[in-house]
Amino acid sequence: MENKTARLTVLIDPVKKQAFEQLCSRQDITPSQVVRQLIREYLEKHEVSYSTRSPQAVGREKSTES
Secondary structure, three states: OOOOOOOOOOOOOHHHHHHHHHHHHHOOOOHHHHHHHHHHHHHHHOOOOOOOOOHHHHHHHHHHHO
């Protein structure tokens, strides 16, 4: 699970936004949850690896291993 969050601004036409929000509401899920899942799937599909830990935490782990 991600420790911190960053904002992603997406421009979408109002009609699609409303339809998306209504569908999410019917499925009892937030639009943000859907977008995060889509991003994870897209990264996986394109075999892009990433860490959910902050770069500072990774750096601290490396410095203690030496």
